[in-house]
Amino acid sequence: MTFRRSAPAALITAVVIVVAGVTFISDRLFSGLTASVERSQFQLMQSILDTALRNAADEALARADIVASLPVTKQAVAAKDRERLLAEYAEMFTVQKARRGIDQIQFHVPPAQSLLRLHDPSAFGDDLTRFRPIVVAVNREKAARKGVAIARGGPVIVGVTPVQDAKGAHVGSVEFGLDFGRLIDGLKAAYGLDFTVFIEEKPLREFAQGLNPAVLSEQNRLGRFIRFHTTNGAVMKELVGDADIATVNEPVRYTRDSQGLPYGVLLVALRDGAGESMGVIAVARDFSGSRAAAGRSLVWQICLGIFAIVILSGVVIVVLRGFLLRPLDVLDRRVAAMAAGERTTMLEETDKFCPEIQRLGENLERIETQRGERAP
Amino acid sequence: MRRVIFRRLVFALLVWTLGLPAHQAAAQENSLPTGKGLPIRVKAAVAFVEVSAFNENAGTFKATVDVRLRWEDPRLQRPAVEATDPPRVYRGAEVHAQLAKLWVPNVELVNRRGRATYAADGLRIYPDGRVDLIKRTSAEFTTAFDVERFPFDRQKLRLEVAIRDRTSDVVMLEFDQDDLDFSRAASTATLDGWDLGPVTLRNDPLIGWHGDSHARVQASLEVTRQSGAVAAAIFVPLFASLLIPLLGIWLNRTEDGKFQIETFEFVNLIVGGLFAVIALNFTVNSMYQVLSSGDNPVNRLFILNYVTLGISLMVNVLLFRFSVVERLLGRYVQEQLYLFLMWAVPLLVMTMASAVVLVALA
Numbered sequence: 001m002t003f004r005r006s007a008p009a010a011l012i013t014a015v016v017i018v019v020a021g022v023t024f025i026s027d028r029l030f031s032g033l034t035a036s037v038e039r040s041q042f043q044l045m046q047s048i049l050d051t052a053l054r055n056a057a058d059e060a061l062a063r064a065d066i067v068a069s070l071p072v073t074k075q076a077v078a079a080k081d082r083e084r085l086l087a088e089y090a091e092m093f094t095v096q097k098a099r100r101g102i103d104q105i106q107f108h109v110p111p112a113q114s115l116l117r118l119h120d121p122s123a124f125g126d127d128l129t130r131f132r133p134i135v136v137a138v139n140r141e142k143a144a145r146k147g148v149a150i151a152r153g154g155p156v157i158v159g160v161t162p163v164q165d166a167k168g169a170h171v172g173s174v175e176f177g178l179d180f181g182r183l184i185d186g187l188k189a190a191y192g193l194d195f196t197v198f199i200e201e202k203p204l205r206e207f208a209q210g211l212n213p214a215v216l217s218e219q220n221r222l223g224r225f226i227r228f229h230t231t232n233g234a235v236m237k238e239l240v241g242d243a244d245i246a247t248v249n250e251p252v253r254y255t256r257d258s259q260g261l262p263y264g265v266l267l268v269a270l271r272d273g274a275g276e277s278m279g280v281i282a283v284a285r286d287f288s289g290s291r292a293a294a295g296r297s298l299v300w301q302i303c304l305g306i307f308a309i310v311i312l313s314g315v316v317i318v319v320l321r322g323f324l325l326r327p328l329d330v331l332d333r334r335v336a337a338m339a340a341g342e343r344t345t346m347l348e349e350t351d352k353f354c355p356e357i358q359r360l361g362e363n364l365e366r367i368e369t370q371r372g373e374r375a376p
Numbered sequence: 377m378r379r380v381i382f383r384r385l386v387f388a389l390l391v392w393t394l395g396l397p398a399h400q401a402a403a404q405e406n407s408l409p410t411g412k413g414l415p416i417r418v419k420a421a422v423a424f425v426e427v428s429a430f431n432e433n434a435g436t437f438k439a440t441v442d443v444r445l446r447w448e449d450p451r452l453q454r455p456a457v458e459a460t461d462p463p464r465v466y467r468g469a470e471v472h473a474q475l476a477k478l479w480v481p482n483v484e485l486v487n488r489r490g491r492a493t494y495a496a497d498g499l500r501i502y503p504d505g506r507v508d509l510i511k512r513t514s515a516e517f518t519t520a521f522d523v524e525r526f527p528f529d530r531q532k533l534r535l536e537v538a539i540r541d542r543t544s545d546v547v548m549l550e551f552d553q554d555d556l557d558f559s560r561a562a563s564t565a566t567l568d569g570w571d572l573g574p575v576t577l578r579n580d581p582l583i584g585w586h587g588d589s590h591a592r593v594q595a596s597l598e599v600t601r602q603s604g605a606v607a608a609a610i611f612v613p614l615f616a617s618l619l620i621p622l623l624g625i626w627l628n629r630t631e632d633g634k635f636q637i638e639t640f641e642f643v644n645l646i647v648g649g650l651f652a653v654i655a656l657n658f659t660v661n662s663m664y665q666v667l668s669s670g671d672n673p674v675n676r677l678f679i680l681n682y683v684t685l686g687i688s689l690m691v692n693v694l695l696f697r698f699s700v701v702e703r704l705l706g707r708y709v710q711e712q713l714y715l716f717l718m719w720a721v722p723l724l725v726m727t728m729a730s731a732v733v734l735v736a737l738a
Binding site: 095181185229233235260295298299307322330353 | 412530550556574702707708712716720738
């Protein structure tokens with residue numbers, strides 16, 4: 001292989017390897033930044049959800065605390081006086097339901113028996129032990145608790161507070177339940193996120209006897225879950241499938257396209273007071289901004305890489321051939337003429353050659369001159 | 377005379393006294409329905425019945441939209457015996473008569489431009505006090521849009537529904553799944569050159585005085601440009617015009633480091649190319665005025681055209697005409713530089729042009 005080809009080839013190969021490597025590393029770094037941005041978005045989504053659920057539960061508990069502390073409650077629960085409780089609180093419940101998203105208020109007596117449901121006064125006296133672990137725990141431990149539960153009217157965010165009589169003896173508990181749908185709709189309006197609440201069908205059918213039957217329709221079924229509430233059915237249907245929510249123990253994060261846009265999806269398990277899984281909340285956010293930025297960055301990095309390779313290759317070629325090989329070629333032709341015994345004169349001006357080549361040319365000139373002087 | 381005046385005064389007083397309770401009742405019905413507390417929650421949804429035109433240059437679109445507003449007014453609850461009755465439905469003139477008696481959120485289509493060419497209302501009042509008002513409006517609306525990805529862009533035809541006479545502490549606009557289901561483009565709606573997509577709703581309050589805010593919901597109909605024809609009509613000439621300055625470099629030839637063709641012939645070619653690009657630029661900007669400013673693929677390709685013309689002119693002047701490189705570094709360096717530029721310039725220019733298009737597609 002000639003130097004004319006092998007030297008530029010070797011140098012250009014080195015340039016290509018280095019530039020391609022740098023471009024790849026640069027792309028990885030930028031991808032890492034994009035992934036980091038998306039990770040922080042996922043964390044923000046989780047934080048929004050956790051905070052909203054915690055605040056809603058605190059809100060429910062605060063209301064329950066107030067009602068539990070009222071003398072009327074203490075007396076009526078101690079006396080298991082349903083009529084009095086209903087007379088005192090029916091109007092309050094109506095207002096709270098209409099204005100503040102309170103879905104249900106219930107009074108219980110130990111161990112976990114329903115005394116009065118203000119949202120459904122005709123249903124009372126049933127044992128809640130099987131499906132309301134929070135109520136059982138409050139009446140056993142005589143301490144307030146909050147969480148998520150499947151109540152008679154469907155899944156709710158609850159706060160349950162013990163009720164003590166005038167002497168401080170535990171006589172029962174009072175529970176406030178907040179509507180999931182209203183909370184989720186509020187989050188959608190505030191943050192632009194989309195949500196879907198999936199609840200396990202079996203306990204929902206078994207325990208939520210007062211639930212609107214339309215919720216349990218076939219079109220809301222997804223595996224063993226029922227889509228209880230969603231803020232954007234069309235988008236969320238494409239983002240969350242049966243297999244995705246089948247086993248969600250820890251928060252699950254993934255990205256998927258819906259309606260031509262990439263979304264980040266976060267799945268969080270909903271657990272009742274006993275820690276048993278009762279459903280999944282799916283949160284989705286449009287990731288098209290970060291994905292498009294990553295795509296654009298990749299294109300520009302490849303483009304810059306090609307520029308670097310071409311320009312550096314040009315420098316290699318021009319330097320090797322222009323400064324070295326072409327002048328050598330000129331001198332080579334002259335030497336060849338001398339070897340052939342021809343009388344030669346300098347064909348080219350060599351003053352623009354580099355000094356090393358110029359010296360070679362001058363030496364050839366001297367040889368040629370001496371040869372001319374020796375000639376007869 | 378006095379008696380007549382006295383009788384008239386008594387009659388007027390009687391009429392005023394009799395009319396007062398009715399007037400007071402009407403005024404009461406027109407007042408805010410605070411029975412369920414404040415803020416009054418008005419649910420908003422927007423359906424695009426028809427989209428007749430989208431003028432990108434003016435930033436407007438013409439459409440017929442249905443804005444559905446739902447709220448509760450406990451004062452309109454009917455007796456329990458009527459609880460299962462169907463809603464009362466009002467259309468045409470009777471709607472306005474009915475609306476005059478009710479409290480109705482003063483909703484404005486903030487980005488409407490000019491007068492509505494058609495407006496009609498439909499009203500339903502349910503026995504439990506729920507009110508469902510649909511306002512159909514045909515008008516021109518302004519919308520902001522971004523051509524950074526032209527012609528592979530998606531735009532949002534926005535409709536801004538706002539209440540500006542009350543703060544959001546008093547009247548609030550919101551939406552739920554039912555409103556999202558209502559908010560869509562009609563299946564019969566089409567828009568030339570665009571594919572219609574879903575409608576999204578977003579809360580975006582308006583800033584008011586003294587830290588107050590006013591409720592606003594933005595309904596955005598997503599439209600995707602049918603890019604095939606536009607891309608061909610604009611990108612083919614832009615890519616073709618890139619070849620002109622490249623010809624100004626390619627067509628020369630060297631023999632033993634000396635250029636063989638006179639420079640002025642290539643400069644003529646380059647100047648012709650410059651006029652061609654200017655003419656193309658003018659034509660494109662006339663068709664798509666919105667492209668004339670800001671950063672977009674078409675502007676980037678025009679800049680690339682001008683830069684390539686500049687490079688070609690520099691090569692002609694510095695190498696072909698004045699042999700600057702030869703004078704500084706020798707004939708053979710100039711020869712090799714020219715041979716390098718012959719393939720490197722087209723490769724780099726086409727790489728950059730492709731990158732511009734790919735970035736728009738990303």
